[in-house]
Every structure is written in structure tokens, then in C-alpha cells.
Amino acid sequence: MTDKKRQLALAVFLTRHGHHPGAWRQPNSANTGKPDFRYWADLVRTAERGKLDAAFFADFVGQSGDSTKGIARRHAFLDFEPLTATAALASITSHIGLVATVNTNFEQPYALARRFASLDHISGGRIGWNIVSSLEGGAAKSFGVDQPPSHAERYARAHEYLAVVKALWDSWDDDAFEDADRETGVYRKADAVHPVHHDGEYFHLDSVLDMPRPIQGYPVFAQAGNSEVGRDFAARHAEMIYAAAQFIEDAQAFYADVKARVVAHGRAPDTLKVMPGLSFTIARSLQEAQDKFGELEEAVDFSGDLNLMGQDVSAYPLDGPLPDLPEPENGKGRWKQLTALAKRENLTIRQLFLRFNAVRGHRVVLGTPVDIADQIQDWFERGAADGFNLIPPLLPSSLEDFVDLVVPELQRRGIFRTEYEGTTLRQHLNLPRPFNPNSKSAAPEKPTLETAA
Template sequence: MPSSTSVRQLRLGLFVQPLGHHVSGWRLTERLGSPTDIDWLIQIAKKAEAGLFDMFFVGDALATNVHRLPSTMARLEPLTLLSALAVSTRNIGLAATASTTFSDPFTLARSFSSLDHISRGRAAWNVVTSYSTDVARNFSREDMPGHADRYARAREFLAVTFRLWEGWQEGAVAPDAATGRYFVDEKIQPVNHKGDYYQVQGPLNISRSPQGRPVIIEAGSSNDGQALAAATAEVVFTASASLEEGQAFYRSQKQQATAAGRDPQHLLILPGVMPIVGRTREDAQATWKKLNTLVDIENGLRQLSARFGRDLSQLPLDGPVPDVPEGEGNQSRVRLLVDMAKRDNLTLRELAAVAAGSRGHRVIVGTAEEIADDFQQWLEQEGADGFNIMPAIMPEQLDLFIELVVPELQRRGLFRKEYEYTTLRGNLGLPDYQ
């Protein structure tokens, strides 16, 4: 076990796929739930809260097709879901994905502020820019805005949203029965924004939220994504295949935050990781092997083709993985997959199995002690501030993580033994928003 020299504690998000993150996970569970069953999702949220996770995080996409994972083919709209979970939980943060490409600032600012009120200060917004042409076709377009345009739109979107939230100052609501005055008018300010993409008058029609504004999460690892995160995010979800890659990303993102005039400790880096937990190493390895024997390679190829922006099905499965030029799609994830294939000398078939199984995120197979060793190394050697946990099989792998890994992390002083604060900002160690 590495020596404990750090006083920092890990931050843990639960990235929720109701049927498990591994493409084959739903085939191995003994308790198959449904991604549209609110009772099932409440059970998962309560498990995560009992395990003291910082966040219950849900992804989203604005398009679907029959080749998607069962968890993502049909699912509840995130803000609707989290509003329901807010009244069934007390401490865990509630993070929802929403796109700046096909939304408007006023509506999203109001929605997330509502979630922050309903949850009493536990809301977080995972800011994304959509990249699929399938999404464009659901919003009266045939094509997707270019990468640079999407990020320019996102920057303005965030600036307007922040101003809307800031428009309600502390003390704006001050009921005075004697004078009949309910609001302090001078503490409620309009936005009067006219920019390249948006025109918003304001003020927002909801009072200042408990956190001042929800926690901002971003997941883009391209150059534009990192620059946006350095200026505006408080949590970054990323994918790093090795400690060296994680350290390079960590350094880059923290340095950019410093250059943007921010305290780098107020930007938390949480890579996604799929822990395959076993009571013994042999148990964990057997679970991982079983999952991979059930992978549908054709489905993996379809996922790779969608990410690469080209049809890979005509290439030899046991041949090399093709390189791809910088494109308009999900640049950072494609580069990670290509680099992984080169580093590990993977064939197209092998990469398709990995992509289908973990979708490019790191997999750790082992006992609670081995997983805790790994997490401690990443924390102490500045590869991460914590992790976004992606259980392969639900609920079995989540149960094992909470039963075995969490107590081991607590024993090492790396993870909380109780929630200390009532807001997500407080539990993440982030400063109050002024």
C-alpha cells in the first residue's frame, strides 16, 4: 500500500447508467431494473448516498437509435429525474447534463436554479456541446455547427447564464408586512444582453438559488474544451487511460485555470473509471472475463464508427486501428481511443470490444485493496482529485464498491465518513459562490 502523505480526500461521483456501464452488464445482473423506473433510480440514489458519494451524475443526449446501449436508448429527462430524486435524498449532489448547442440560457438558468432550490443546494450542471448530426436533425437542422462555433456559442451561453443567476443578489427577498414591500427592487437586476448568438433581457424569474449558482461541470478535453473549463468549470470529467496521461491532463488543466486567474484547487479533475470489484482478485478477473465474452463486436464497431465519423465495418477486424484526422466530432475521445490502440497494439476487433465495454474509460480489475491503492496513487501523484465511478453491473458492482472499497478508502483517511455540509459546493470543498 502506498504511504499516506496527503491530507486531501477523494471526491467521488457516481456516473449512473441504470442498467450498468458495461455493454454486457445488464445480461449478468440478477436484479434487472429499468432506466425509466423512478423507483429503481431512487434505490440507486439512496445506495449512492449511503456510500457517501459526492454526486449522482446523469448523462444525456438529444438523439437516439436502436444501436444505443439499453440504458441510453430510452431514459428519463435529467432535470425531471433529479427533481424527483431531490425529495428522496438529503445530502448527495445531483448533476444533470444539458447542451448549450440546442438550448437557451434563460430556460436552462431557470431550470437549474429550480433544481438547486428543490434540493436545497445540491444541483450541478454538466455543460456539453452537442456534436451528432442526429441531434441536429431533431432541431430542424440538417447539419451540426462546427466545433469552434459550438464552443463560441457555449462561452456566450455560460456568460449570459451566469449573469442571470447573479441578477438576484443576497437579500433580494425581504418581506416587510408593515410597508407591504416583498422584494428589494435594487437587488434584482436585468441582463440586457445582446451578443452574437443570444439576446436576453432578464431578470430571471426565480430568486437566487441556495448555492448562489449550481456547480459547473464540464467534460470536454479538446483544446477548446480545456480552455472553456479553465475559465468556467469547477469540476472536469475526463477519460485518462494511464496515470501518465492523467498527470499530463491534470497539469494542463490546472495551469490553464491559474492562467485564467483562478485558484487551481477550485477546479476538480475527476476521470471516469470502471472498477471491477471482487472479494478476491480471481473473482474480479472472472467477472471481467465474463463481461467481455458477451460483447457484441458489431455493436462495438458501430460505436467506433459513430465516434470516428466514418464506417469502420469494411476494414479487417484483425487489422490495425486506422488513424483519423482532427474532425468536427468528439475529438478528445477519438484521440484517446486511437492512442490506446497504438500504445497497447490493439487490433480493430480488440478496440471495438474495449469501446463497447468501457467506452474508452479506464478499467481497474481487482480487490478493494488494489482499487484503493490505485486511487491513492492517482490522488497523491496528481493524476486526479477523485473519480467518476462507472459500475459495470447494476446494482451488484455498485453494492460491492460501497461494501468493500469505500471502507478501505475511509480506513486510509482518503474518503469522508459522513457528509459535513448541506450543499454540494461544501461537500466538494469548493468556495461559496459570491
């Protein structure tokens, strides 16, 4: 981690049609839900042309077999499995980071550590892992989980999971495979291997990873946690945290809270990048941008089942108030944000869908490229964000507008790069490379990241 001028971080969350539920009905959106690698390749190349730090891929894994009611009219995020997609995308890009979502509930640590190490080498050090430990009902049924663990238990298991995969990545020195000696027949140093003997509450293994240590040491860790437990998990492990806030005061409070937790865990505050989601519509005037966004709003389908942040509200009047509902087991932080907004502004269920559910609680900015850049710079400079995870409402056009119109404005202001200065995702984000605690020759780069313990 080097001392240099603080720079805005920008990632983009890519989906099939765009993030707004009315996007797929627009005439300039993709006209099919079938997987199309060329579509994703074009999107990521556009993001790389804009010098963005990373492209982010979510994974809404597991559709219950009894959840097909009204499915004919339901737009869903159904596409490539993220690790498979990032492997292919790494081959057609050269600089942009690729962040894949993987759920710790459905993967064994050894298998996942092996795949991420492979991807980091394939990509030249550009892989990130969005760590998810949620367990929706549909996913539980798809994977045959009869008794889903509680929110607290899932996070406890995820803590141990991280310790195990870090230990596996550290089972080889960085230079273990670089000095094969044909003359002596010594392929690698005998003391370069560090077997993992782990006997924990959730995992038991005795192993050495059959892949060299990742180029980045570890993939860059990302996490989206708004709950108390989620924030603390991010402060302990993550290097990017995806947050949701519609108002700068809420974003500033979240930023200060998470940074304080990072310090409490013995880390430097800059080793965790706080990146709220940002939805945007860009036009030549505010009125034109409002009109464009209005076309998306008008295309939202309110027929059939209505799911509000995981809660089925179909039985309640669409233009009535949000009833008192029990807090869900997943997405506790987002649910608290939604209910607080509903009470503060006395919103109906329909209004909540359009104000919150359609953009999942994220900030929405409408206007000219200068207007969008003003909002970004304001949050960046006033302690509300280190950067943003862009949430284009309509793809590919929203991303193209941002890259062609907003990025040059941010560059003119000197807060965003004009060229990539490094080759790895850690270098883009100015994050330290974690040292291997087992290596006698390695010394930690200050400030250090927490290592597996």
C-alpha cells in the same frame, strides 16, 4: 472555500444496466429497458449511503430516424430526461449532489437558468450542471438543425451562454426576498434587482429571472472536455472536469495541464476538481475479479453496425487494424486517445472495442477492495486526480460492492469522509460560493470564481 485537509472526491455515473456493453445480458442486471424510477431511486440512495459527493446523469439526446439499422440488438442509454429525473431524486435524498447534463445547443439561456435555479432550491443546494456543447448527427436531425456549427463555434456559443445564465442568476441579490415588511408594504428592496441587458453574437435578451438566486449562487459546473478547446473551456468555467486516462502518466499530464490553465484564467487550482472515470470489478481475489470481468467481455455483441467512438467501422475486418480515419467533429480528444492506444499496442478493432470503447477510454481496475483502494489512493496522491467519476460496469451490484467494500477502506485511510459535513454540493467539494458582482453588500469569497463578464 475553507482550508482543510485535501479530501478525495467521488461521483458516480449511473445508467440503466451498467456501463459495460455486456452488462444488460447478465442475469443480475435490470431485465427491462423501460424507465423505472424506483430503480434510479435505489441506486442514488446507495450512493448517498456511501457518502459520495454526487450522482451524475448523462444525456445522449437525439436519435436520428434513419439510425435504426440493427437497433434490435443495440444496447443504448435511453431513460429519463436528466432535469426531470434530478427533480424527483432530490425529493427522496438529503445530501448527495445531483449533476444533470444539458446541451447548450438545444436550450434557451433564460429557460434553463430558471429551471436550474428552481432545482437548486428544490434540492436544498445540491444541483450541478454538466455543460455539453456537442452536436451529433442524430441530435441535429432530431432538433431540426440543418447546418450544425463547427466545433469552435459551438464552444464560442457556450462561452456566451454561460455569461448569460450567470447574469440571470445574478439578477437578484441573495437576500432580495427575505425581508418582506407587512407594516410598510415593502416586499423587497428596490435596489435588490439587477436587470440583464444582453446583446451578444448569439443571444439577445432584456430580462430579470423570475426565480430567486440559487442557494449555491450557481449550480456546480461540470464538463468533460479532452480537446484543446474543451480543456480551456473547463479551465475558465468548470468546477468538475470528467477526464479519461488509462495510464497514470497520461492522467498526470492532463492534471498538470488543466490546473495550469485554471491559474492562467485567474482562478485557484483547487476550484477545479479533476475527476477521471474509473471502471472497476471487485472480488475476493484478482483471479475472481478477472473472471467476473471476463463474463462481461464474453457477452459483448459484435454483430450488426460497429461504432467506435462515433466512427462506423462495420466495413473493416473486426480482427484487423484500425484504418486511418478522419478526426470526428465530436469527441476529438477521445479519438486522439483511442488512435494513440491502437498504435502504441498494435490493437485490432475487436481489441479496441474491449479495451477502449467498452469503457470509453477510462481506467479499468480489477481486484480486491484493497487493490481498488490502492489504485485510487495512488492516483490521488501522485497528482493524477482530485477524485474519480465511478463508472460501475454492472448495476446495481458494482455500486453496492464499491459502497460496502471500497468506501470503508478509503475511510480507514483517512482520505474520504465518514459523514457529510455540509448540505450543498459546493460544501461537499470544498468549492467557494460565487458572489453576486451586482450586490453592494456582497464580497467575494477568496479564491474567487470567474463571474460573468
